[in-house]
Amino acid sequence: MSITNNKVVVVGAGLMGTGIAHAFASSGFTTVLVDSNAAATDKALAAVAKILDDGVRLGKVEAEAAEAGKARLTVEADLAVAAEGAALLVETVTENLAVKKQVVSTAAPKMVPGALIATNTSALSVTEIATAVEQPERVVGMHFFNPVHKMKLVELVRGLATSDEAVARAREYSDALGKTSIVVNEAPGLTTSRMSAMLGNEAMWMLQEGVATAEDIDTALRMGFNHPMGPLELGDLTGWDTRLSVLRYLHSTLGEKFRPCPLIIKMVASGRLGRKAGAGVYRYDEKGQRIPGSGLKASVL
């Protein structure tokens, strides 16, 4: 492969940044993880170590490879320092255009000339994010899926200015991570987020209307359509705050069919963000296990 400079910077050590950092570090890349919140990077390092240790316990990863993966991952608070000499930046900070533009414009001048800049945005415009750097042709979407260490797909997103070379390099990186990539021309919500947002929103409308219980709506999709997970379980995993920002964006770009269900707005306002908050549509115990029978009831909506 033509990737010669091995240094990758992942910005944002949340749910996705943790998984993406693990993917690069365990695939041989020198990986630097950056977050404006030190508690997030501490948590991410522990989570990456756990994924690797679990892999060893399950016989999927050699103990030596797990230790090497941990050693290749470091954290750095200062983005400009982290970006020095890097060949790839993957930004996966909060889904906010201004924040993402700030991140890429700070990092780009510090990276090697022509470095690839990737955004993991679920629904924002790669074209717009690219306006924050010189040579916008090197900005591409690399949209990963949660949990990153289990999900094989990466959607590569071509913005208006993205070059063929940038898409090809992004594909090389995703190949190196053992992922399968598809190429999508920039469109709100790409292929997967658009479909998934519609499904999750509709499931919430059904829950709000009392059509069926949360458990039964999820069971319907798992058993009736062979989905590995129901749309409400998936929303809890993704985080309803992230879901709501995506829906608001799709509503503003694609119209009425994406109007966020009021129940999602109410849940986010009350802090029921999903698994990461200990409660979403379902409640979770301190070990993160779902509490049986805890699905939101229509009668208490």
Ligand code: NAD
């Ligand atoms: P998250 O809230 O778990 O993590 C975001 C992290 O970014 C936080 O730790 C926050 O401290 C950090 N951050 C915010 N501003 C920063 C800055 N200026 N510099 C450095 N760090 C900063 O969010 P997430 O779920 O990991 O999502 C991150 C991105 O990935 C979003 O763009 C989202 O749309 C996209 N995405 C999410 C999913 C998912 O399933 N959650 C899937 C694919 C893509």
